[in-house]
Amino acid sequence: MLRTAIRNLLAHKARLVMSGLAVVLGVAFVAGTLTFTDALNNTFTGIFKGAAADVSVEPKAAFNTGMAGMDMNSASASLPASLVEKVVAVDGVSAATGYVQADGVYVLDTNGHVADTGGAPGMGISWTTNPELNSATLVAGQAPTSSDEVAIDTGTADDLGYHVGDHVTVLTPGPRLQATLVGTFRYGQDGGLAGASMTAFDTATAQRLLLAKGRFSEIGVTAADGMSHTELADHLTAELGAGYQVSTKEQKAADRAASLEDSLKFINTFLLVFAGVALFVGSFLILNTFSMLVAQRTRELALLRALGASRRQVTRTVLIEAVVLGLVGATVGLGGGYALAFGLKGMFGRFGLTIDSGLTLTGATVAWSYLIGSAVTLVAAYLPARRAAKVPPVAAMRADLVTTPRPLRVRTISGVVVAALSAAGLAGGAAGGTLPLVAVGALGLLVAVIVLSPVLAVPFVHGVGAFLPQLAGTTGRLAKENALRNPRRTAATSSALMIGLALVTGFGILGTSARASIDRTVDDVLRADYVVSAAMGQPFTPQVADRVRHIDGVESVAVERYGTAEIDGHQGYFSAYDPALVGDALAIDMTDGKLNGLAAGTILVSAKEADRAGLSVGDSVRFEVANGQSRQLKVAGLYGDDNGLGPYVIAMDTYQATGGVPLDQNVYITLDRSADATDVHKALDRVVDEYPVVQLRDAEGYKQDKRAGIDQLLTLINALLALSVLIAVLGVVNTLVLSVIERTRELGLLRALGMDRRHVRRMVRLEAVVISLYGAALGIALGTVLGLALTTVMHDQGLVATAVPVPQLVLGLVLGGVTGLVAAAIPARRAGRLDVLDAISAT
Amino acid sequence: MSTLERNDRTHLSTGTTTAATGDGRPAARSEALTKVYGDGEARVTALDGVSVEFHPGQFTAIMGPSGSGKSTLMHVMAGLDAPTSGQSWIGDVELSGLGDKGLTRLRRDRIGFIFQAFNLIPTLSALENITLPMDIAGRKPGQAWLDQVIDTVGLRPRLSHRPAELSGGQQQRVACARALASRPDIVFADEPTGNLDSRTGAEILAFLQSSARTLGQTIVMVTHDPVAAAYADRVVFLADGRIVDEIDAPTADRVLERMKAFDRTEPTTTRGSMGGHDRDGAA
Ligand SMILES: Nc1ncnc2c1ncn2[C@@H]1O[C@H](COP(=O)(O)OP(=O)(O)OP(=O)(O)O)[C@@H](O)[C@H]1O
């Protein structure tokens, strides 16, 4: 039997290639996603693995803000230089060096602009002279030694086209610096900064610019020989007292990896969902292909049965074929997956998320690929194989075996039941704001649609196909009949496209709603005429606000700063304003208390947060920032959740009194109504132009800025989904080619009866278009339902508006039809080229 | 019916042989058709200089041992395949001058086909299958003629059925109706009853015979069955790619007798076999 199976595989090369392709695509999709996710994780953890110091000493944080040292911690603390001597004196310390690190440092490009890091931070560090403790390695030139020398990482140097010896301008949170680029370096083991840029100064300059004279952010320590890192950490804690955070290299890496996992959760989850979709679509493709292959071989298998093969043997023949094909397909698919990951890396790179880590196929990826390749193929082949075994031997005798499609009744009933339950769950979840219920409902609905798809295909093809005979005569009618011939196959062919478009549509609605929500929130809340903010949401120097305040025609300048605090032990974001000015900038809608109740000793809380914490006006809360400073604050008011604010608002006085960093997040500018708006605008422009990090935006521009992040995310999502649509196209191609092979005789007959090549091609194309349109329409309908449910349930997360991107959906439908045309190109050509004689004498 | 002189050794079946009806212009003819498959060791001469004419209204059966080139001759003459050398005509159209488009149109407009199996498009109803060639051509079938054809094959109650819902004999009748409905110059049928039981086969054959006699349809039919051949006006025998004999107004017995004669001489060379069969005892 094994020999028969192998012979069979080799005898039908076209079939082999097509079904193998299905496995290859499925596996490539999964392997690619997994490989890419690995690389993404490695990149971020790699940044911290590079740390050179065995043990580090930092100011003690009251709590971990969970932002892995790349945050704009509002309440950072520092260490005195004298502590370094103390540390060196500790038993077991071989060497120790103070170290400075801060955000908000950018090298300007030759045009005087801040280089676009795509959201990654610009960091400034002090150059550590002790090589044992230096995480950076010089690549060219030398280390900076004076206040007019800097070194930058090689990635940034390459991006900006700077070479050692060039003159560069460096933006810092304080003054600008004109300096000579004296060296370039690589950071950490991989040189990976995930797109961030890093500028190194000599220690004194770094302190002056980034921290304060004689202060350090951290002290790095190397252990003496024979001293373990944990031992050394214990020594240091004992000697220095409890006021410091002492951690070993390993602890730090683990902590940061853990917190990173948190912040990367979204991307990982997304990619996993994507891998799931990939797996799903891939399995469908394989199942589909095998069903067709077995159907085509019915006569051959019946012959085997007639010659005395048992049902088991027939099943086994098909399964052995499947396993061989699965293993070969998985191997090729792994290669394809690597290529796909490479493509994804390039794509993410274009969005500023540079993946520095190399792509490696891990054992897990390989295992998954083979498992999926062979297991899915096996399962996909099992059902048709069983059906094949049931073929009566007499089928071999019948010349014109017509496989009548099985009835769809069971499918209809179960599909409708699942659909009804899911829809109820979805509606209930959306109304009640319960995300898990919505998720379950969404998944159920997807399953229901897949189950019902063959049932729905019949009326759809009848409806759309009604025009075909008028449009294209007999060719059109035959195309319609072909699409109707086997609704299961029509559904399966369009399934990949359906899923892809459902996701695109769902995310599209979510994205459009998010944009509309931003617009509405800004319209409702923003009172100021202009907003000044930094390109990547980075905090910037308060000089900007000071200068703007002095411009004639500016009535009010309100500053906004952000931070993280623990309120009664619960961590959350807060924003800080001058209570006298906040009303000029923002129209905050209060649900309880008064906005002007905000003062040095009070706090405002969002209605939702108050609900969660059980707070009401008049209560007192403990407010603690990361540097350990704390205050008791009285709740002066609650504000609505649609204001686009975080959970807490405090007064600027409290912020400053608790050691908040004097950097602004946003500066809101309100003009004097009597002033000439154009003149004031010009004056504002002149000031802002001097600070390349910041931009002046009016309400419209501000909306655009805020939408940019969402747009970027959407583009990314759509690019990934485009890939799944691509796979879908390949799926359609695959099924159509097999259909054409299956109908060889029929096509030959049509050609013999006088249908010319052009019409044969057109017939195949029309069928493909109808099938693709069906997939697209079903996907868009499903996606719309899911998108609306998701948007509704996320109302509390700030999705205050619901918007359906109708033109895009129409475009999606059109593209669905075009997909069919594209996918039909190869099969149509094949059908047109059929040799009439070969076709009619084919067996 | 009239002249029964035949079988001159070199040109066994040129126009001189049979009773031509009408103006004597053949519905189809071939001139020294040769078809060679393969190369070297695998070289097969399927047709070896065949010249034959089929006259309007005549029902011709082509017989011969398996592999003698019957199907090949039909395919080449119907424009489904190109000869290695020689020429053939449908009416006065010479086939070698036509490209794929021309041949396609020729098949569509002037030739009817009946194959042994897989004659029908499974997604179309019986009626739609019958009118398919005209639908493809964008022509309207003549309703009166169509009715006549449908009634002749007795398919009226089955017109809306799909092929899967028809018996093998009914399917072949649909195929016959289709071949006739467009009033082609000539119908080529390759073992049209090969898959049918003898009674159903007889119905089809009687139908083909009456189409030729009453409707004047030219028909060329390949068959292995002497009984089937007896329905024809004339039988042409092929062996090793050559026409070796022919009989007019055949009966099953005479055809069988002739075939037995072939069997006796089959193992010898082609020339030998030809020599042995040029005398036909019919009269
Ligand atoms: N495509 C081909 N390639 C090579 N040889 C072929 C091809 N088609 C036919 N032949 C050969 O040409 C010869 C004539 O074949 P043909 O099909 O015309 O025979 P036939 O008389 O129709 O036989 P049968 O009664 O078995 O149908 C045979 O020897 C056959 O092997």
Ligand SMILES: [Mg+2]
């Ligand atoms: Mg034959």
